Amino acid sequence: MKKKLVVIGAGMASGRMLEQLFDAAPDAWDVTLFNAEPRGNYNRLMLSPVLSGEKTYDQIVTHDDTWYATHCVDCRFGEPVVRIDRKNRLVYSNSGGAPYDALVIATGSAPFIIPVPGKDLPGVVTYRDLEDTQAMIDTAGKDAVVIGGGLLGLEAAAGMAARGARVTVIHLMGHLMERQLDPAAGYLLQRDLEKRGITVHCKGATKAILGTDRAEAVLLEDGTVYPADLVCMAVGIRPEVRLANDAHLEVERGIVVDDALRTSDPHVFALGECVEHRGQVFGLVAPLYDQAKVLAKTLLGEAAIFAPVQTATKLKVTGCDLFSAGDFADAPGREDIVFRDPGRGIYKRLVLEGDRIVGVVMYGDTADGAWFYGLMKDGTDISDMRDTLIFGPAFQGGAAPDPMAAVAALPPEAEICGCNGVSKGTILDAVAGGACTLDAVRACTKASASCGTCSGLVQQVMAVALGGEVQDTPVGMCKCTNHSHEDVRRLIRAMGLKSIPAVMQELGWKTVGGCHSCRPALNFYLLAEYPLEYRDDRQSRFVNERNHANIQKDGTYSVVPRMWGGVTTPAELRAIADAAEKYGVPMVKVTGGQRIDLLGVRKEDLPHMWADLNAAGMVSGAAYSKGLRTVKTCVGKEFCRVGTQDSTGLGIKLEKLMWGSWTPHKLKLGVSGCPRNCAEATCKDIGVVCVDSGYNIVIGGAAGMEVRETVPLALTPSEDEAIQIILAVTQLYRENARYLDRIWKWMGKVGLGWIKAQVVDDMENRRTLVERFEISQSVYRRDPWADLSTPSETPKWAPLADLTLEAAE
Amino acid sequence: MTIFVDIGSLDDIPAQGARVVRTAQGCVAVFRTADDRVFALEDRCPHKGGPLSEGIVHGTFVTCPLHNWVFDMNTGQAQGADEGRVRTFAAKVQGGRILIDATLLRRSAAA
Known part of the structure; x- marks a missing residue:
């Protein structure tokens, strides 16, 4: 009798295991096959083409x-197994039992459901079987959200987009x-996904799925x-x-199997995504097919050993060409x-360990x-071809990557010189007309004739036209790039680059992750350019701006709450005094910006101290930021016998x-109520000196390593206009410096x-500058202390672990 | 062979960031790179004692927050014209957990 x-x-x-088994020994086993899905084996990898409409179910x-009938398989489809009785070697579904001599568990994997409110609403699916796929096909013309930007999620997103859904990936x-x-x-x-109309939201944590009878929003x-x-x-x-758990088999992350794919019970075997072999679980198909081969042999009494090999990943989205292995x-x-290769959107990276490729x-x-993968799998010594390795097997002395590619790829209408509104096309025309030096181009187009900061870019455009004769290119913003600050900024604008990796890729950065000099600059340029879309990257900020406090030489911090216009109240002073005592602050000092500094605070105390100060109504004074610091004021006409205007009130309004705005460098303001200038407004970045007839706005002061007196920008009788001009000049500075x-x-x-022309004379331009400032402030007029002292953020300020405690035991 | 001790989940450290671990041999900065490699270095710049854990992480380098000394996290060696080295400790990620050299549980022989 057959077993x-x-x-x-x-x-x-x-x-695959059954195929191997029937091929080798068609009559060895009587097979009963249970499946929870109401159908037999299909190629799950091909669900994505079914979803996108490139294939039908029948084709996969x-x-x-017929196949099951030919091999006399007793098919129990749509009949999930509910229990395994190992003692009597029986498995049960709700419709009855089946005895076994050998049992193979191939239950696969279950999708992970994030435990958020609304997860059980109709309309929430996973991407696992044909039912899910059909639900997604039906989204044509509707809104769909995919939670998870991994392999599976992106295939789901691309498939639904191809069916005509409006898709967002979180x-x-x-x-x-x-x-x-x-x-x-x-x-x-x-x-590439965004080009297909898919919205991508990274750093997005799902809080809830909203809807009453079914999912409506995320x-x-x-x-x-x-x-x-x-x-x-x-x-x-x-x-x-x-x-397997219910049957008390040994289970870790998966069902534990040995090299022959036997579980802790010698009559029970397992394979596929449900197993764990030597601490490893499997999600890709290649090792699963290897397991199938091994298990078929095991069942036929032959010796076989499963040894997993490294596998490579390819995304099955038409038009998105990626490869990742190791x-x-x-x-x-x-x-x-x-x-x-920015021009062609190509990126390649090899990770080497010694003389071998590991990733x-x-x-x-x-x-x-495939070639790199082969070298990696075989552990080939690549030292001889290291210099040219990245160019691949076909390399025959080809050219080095072209850092000018980004400039070459710009369209003719792209603006190169912002001051004089000169486009790439105009410069190319000038070169074609015989202008082959920078001076000649400057003379006939005015490109780079004003502030001169675009000289490098103009020269690069000329180099593209003249065929590589670059002279006097200014030094790059740092060792990571040959582009100057100004050029990077213009290219961010012209090419619509919206993330740090985007800038580094498109402009051909020479390092993997930039450096401490370019990363904060790029972060600022991006948030200034795209205040609503770009998210501030904390890890690209200098310590003080990342931790919202000033680091001191011993690694402690100083904390300065904001005092609007230098005005405070007894209640605020009491809260500051309480915080100073509670956290053992070694020094309390009055600053030059008319506020109070708490020095020597330990990092792990910061969020607690902030929460206390927040509770008393105070916010961060940003005494650490390349952004608005203080607005220093005198008491003005409210109290002072010689004051001409309400300087304190204007300071507080400003x-x-x-507050909260980021600028290229620190920005200090001062408002004095009369020309005696008690608020020292004439050495601030922007100052106001009030006079009887109105408000004198002055800019460009400094009292640091350089001491500078301000120069007059405008005189206006209206406080409101003074505010508008100050906001406009701040925005102009943010956008251009x-x-x-x-x-x-x-x-x-x-x-x-030029500044005067932009913000004083040109009223329309002033208005749009103020408008853009306000758009940005709708995001950044927000207290970072409040955001970083929540119950979920507070623990991140303390050490990750304390091994001294364990050592003492 | 190095014996390792578990100090936390990889998710506890932001990419291109660091967290501090207190040890019997002083504070150790555990860094996570953009591509999820981890490195453990003494959290003290040899120049003026700055906390390297607060530096900007770029590639496999970190810049000291006090005076911009740059260190290769592979070797602990200062880069460019600066001369100096910080101690490095074995660290790795396994199954989403961060493991570091267990000898950090003990006081060093010299201490």
Whole structure:
């Protein structure tokens, strides 16, 4: 009599195993096959083409009725197994039992459901089987949200977009597919998806799925709401081990199997995504097919050993070409070889350890992926070809990557010289007309004839036209790039670059993650350019701006709450005194900006102290920021016998409008009520000196390493107009100055006359500048202390672990 | 062979950031790079004692927040014209957990 084999789960792994078994010994086993889905084995990997409409279900069926009949398989489809009785070797479904001599558990994996309110609403699906796929196909013309920007989530998103849905992808991490891709490749992928109309929201944590009878929208922790007729959760999978658990088999993350794929019970085997082998679980198909081969042999009594090999990942989204393989984690002593071709959207990165490749990431051009993968798998010594390795097997002495590619790719209408409104096309015409020196181009187009900061870019445009004769290119903003600050800023604008990885990729950065000099600058340029879209990157900020306090030489911090216009109250002073005592502040000092500094605060105390100060109504004074610091005032005509205007009131108004704003460098204001100038307004970045007839606005002062007296910008009889001019000049400075230039330095480059023309004479321009300032402030007029002292953020300020405690035991 | 001790989840450290671990041998800065590698370095710049854990992380380098000395996290070696080295400790990620050299549980022989 034939022995009885029962298989739980008709997926790809068990299907392959049965094929191997029937090929080798057609009559060895009587097979009973249970499956929870009401159908047999189909190619789950092909669900994405079904979703996108490139294939139909019939085309992806692996085993049809005829196949099962030919091999006399007793099919129990749509009949989930509910219990395994190991003692009597029986499995039970709700319709009866089946005896076994050998049992194979192939229950696969279950999608991970994030535990948020609304997760059980109709309209919330995973991406696992044909039912899910059908639900997603039905979203055509509707709103869909995919939670999870990994492999599966992106395939779901692309598929629904191809069917005509409006799709948003919400991803918890900073960039897509962070397990397979680094930030640069993640950026390219995001860009390609956005080109297909998919909205991508990174660093997005889902708070709830909203809806009464069914899903209607998704709410994020940051308050964003996306409409959703359908929500697809694709945040990950975990091995489906419930049956094995109930049967008391050994289970860790997955069902534990040995090299022969036997579980802790010698009559029970397991394979596929539900198993754990030597601490590893599996999600890709290649190792599962290897398991199928091994298990078929085991069942036929032959010796076989399962040994997993490294596998590569490819995304199955038509038009998004990416390849990722190997290991990017662990181990010091690794080096990177990076190749970027901004013009063609190509990024390649090899991770080397000694003379071997240990990791490969490619985007845009993955033709050499298999070759690199082969070198990696074989552990080939690449030292001989290291210099040219990144160019692939076909390399025959080809050219080095072209840093001018970004400039060459600009359209003719792209503006090169902002002062004089000269486009790339105009410069090219001038060159074609015979102007082949910078002076000649300047003379006939006025490009770079005003502030001169675009000289480098003008020369690069000329170089593109003249064929590579670059002379006197100014030094780059740092060692990571040849582009100057001004050029980077213009290119961010002209090319619509909206993230740090985007800038680094498109402008051909020479390093992997920039440096301490360019990252804060890029972060500022991006948030100034795209206040609503760009999210401030804390990790690209200098310590003081990241921690919202000033670091002192011993690693403690100083805390300065805001005092609007230098005015405080007994209650605020009491709260400051309480905080100073509670946290043992060693020094309390009055600052030059008319407020109080608490010096020597330990990092882990910061969020607690902030919460206390917040409770008393105080916010961060931003005494650490390249942004609005203080507005120093005198008492003005309210009290002073010689005061001419309400200088205190104006100072408070300005501070309430401008607090929280980021600027290229620190921005200090002063408002004096009369020319005696008690608020020292004439050495501030922007000052107001009140007179009987109105308000004298002065700019460009400094009292630091450089001491500068301000110069007059405008005189106006109206307080309201004074405020408008000050906001406009601040915005003009934000939009145009180089990072870390104070106003006086910027003014030296563009000229006071130009600034006056923009914000004093041109009323329409003033109005739009103020409008843009206010748009930005709608995001940044917000207290960072309140955001960083929440119950979830507070623990992050303390050490991660304290090993001294364990050592003492 | 290095013996490791678990100090927390990889998610506890922001990418391109660091957290401090107190040890019997002083504070250790545990860094996470943009591509999820981890490095453990003494949290003290040899120049003026700045906390490296508060520096900007770029590639496998970190810049001291006090005076911009740059260190290679692989070796602890100061870069460019600056001369100096910080101690490094073995660190790795396994199953989403961060493991560091367990000898940090003990006081060093010299201490």
